[in-house]
Amino acid sequence: MFKKKVDINSDKIDTLIGEGTEFNGKITATGIVRIDGKIEGEIDTKGDLIVGEKGKIRANAKGKNITIAGEVYGNIECTGKLELMPSSKLLGDIKVSDLYIDSGATFQGNCEMSEDSNENNKKFKENRDKNIDKHKTVKRGKEDKEEGKGEDIKASEDNKTKKGKDTNKSNK
Template sequence: MLIKGNKEGSQKFDTLIGPNCHLEGRLSCNGIVRIDGNVQGNIETNGDIIIGEKAYINGNLSGSNIHISGKVEGDIICTGLLKMTSTSSLYGNIKVKNFVADEGSIFEGKCSVQGDTSAVTSNEAVEQDQ
C-alpha cells in the first residue's frame, strides 16, 4: 500500500496512476484508486476513487466514494459520496447515494440520487440512459 502526504494528513491508496502515466483499457481492482494521469477506459473498484486536479478520465467510473478534482468524461455510479471540487469538470450521467459539488465545479449530465445503488452495475446505468 502506498502512502502520500497531503494537507489533510496521510492518505493511503492501493493503486496509483501517476501524473506522467497514460493508461488505455479497463482498470478493475479492489481498494482505493488514485488517478493523477490520463486514463482512456473504465475504472471499477469496490473502494474509493480519487481523481487528481490534473487528471483526465475518458471512461465510466464505479466505486464507493469518488472525489473528483480533475476532468471526467463518462458516466459514474457511486454507492457512497460523489464530491466535486472547485477545479473539477464532469461530463456524463451520475447515479449516486450522496452528491456534493463545490462552487466553481462543472457538471453536465443527468443526476440520479438513490437510496441504494449497490444493485446497479455500470452497464445497467449506461443502458438505462440510452
C-alpha cells in the same frame, strides 16, 4: 479564492496512476485508486476513487466514494458520496447516494439519486411526507369550508373574530 485540497493519506492508496502516465483499458481494484494521469477505458473499484487536479479520465467509473478535482468524461456510479471539487469538470451521467458540488465545479449531465441512500435521506423523506400530509389536511379543510362541511373550522374562525372585536371595544 482558496481551493480545497483532496487530502488522502498516500499510505492507504492501493493504485496510483501518476502525472505523466497514460493508461488505456480497464482498471479493476478493491482498494483506493488515485488518478493523476490520463485514463481511457473503464474503472471499477470496490473502494474509493480520487481524480486529482491533473487527472483526466475518458471512462465510465464505479466506486464507493468518488472525489473529482480533475476532468472526467464518462458516467459515474457510486454507492457512497460523489464530491466535485472547485477545479473539477464532469461531463456524464451520475448515479449516487450523496452528492456534494463545490462552488466552481462544472457538471453537465443527468443525476439519479439512488433509493438505497443513507439514514439522513430516509429522515428527509419521512419529514417531507409528513409536511405533505399536513398541507393536504389544511387544504382539505378550506375546500370543505367552501362546501359548508367545514363548520368546525368556521366556528373557530368566528370565535377569533369575536375575541378580536371584544378587545377592540374595550380599548375605546
